[in-house]
Amino acid sequence: MSLAHQRKKQPDVLREQLLLAAARLAIQKGVQGISIEAVASLAGVSKGGLQHHFRSKQALLDALFERAWQDFLAALTSAIATDPCERGRATRAYVRVTAGMAAADEEPALWSALTIIMLADAALRARWSAWIQAHTPLDAAASEEEAAALLLCRLAADGLYLNDLQGCHDISPSLRAATLRQLEHLSYGKNPP
Numbered sequence: 001m002s003l004a005h006q007r008k009k010q011p012d013v014l015r016e017q018l019l020l021a022a023a024r025l026a027i028q029k030g031v032q033g034i035s036i037e038a039v040a041s042l043a044g045v046s047k048g049g050l051q052h053h054f055r056s057k058q059a060l061l062d063a064l065f066e067r068a069w070q071d072f073l074a075a076l077t078s079a080i081a082t083d084p085c086e087r088g089r090a091t092r093a094y095v096r097v098t099a100g101m102a103a104a105d106e107e108p109a110l111w112s113a114l115t116i117i118m119l120a121d122a123a124l125r126a127r128w129s130a131w132i133q134a135h136t137p138l139d140a141a142a143s144e145e146e147a148a149a150l151l152l153c154r155l156a157a158d159g160l161y162l163n164d165l166q167g168c169h170d171i172s173p174s175l176r177a178a179t180l181r182q183l184e185h186l187s188y189g190k191n192p193p
Helices: 011-029 036-043 047-053 057-081 089-104 109-120 122-135 144-166 173-187
Strands: none
Touching (some): 011 057, 036 047, 057 089, 057 109, 144 173
């Protein structure tokens, strides 16, 4: 006999558990490894319990991305708000948040899984790209050269994040910190504070 009816209902906790199970499956088996049945099994709930929160695999993936987008946006907004120098502020925030994603995530599998899913799914890549462009606009630049420097900072941060996931280059903590300092310095333009 099931004791499910006696368990305290915690829908937010269960929803988070389901999202993390989907992320773990994406890391272990790729996008094709994510199914309603597999996620339910890994999370220790019934298929019906999962479908109460997410009626389809697509709804589950959408929720996973929505959570990531909101977390990213909150961290970005906070980083922008605490930077006293207006020139290059959004770029520095982008670099700091992106560089910290793999290391700071309580469940590193989430960002790793999202990256894997995006690389495999053109529609999700397009959605992520549109979201990034809408919510992380480039800083105003005084010249094409300055705009290129700011873009270079963002692209380097993306590359550092991918390296964190893949481990292609063995970067010591001190070299990583020096790289981030160089990107920050570059983001201030010709007259850093």
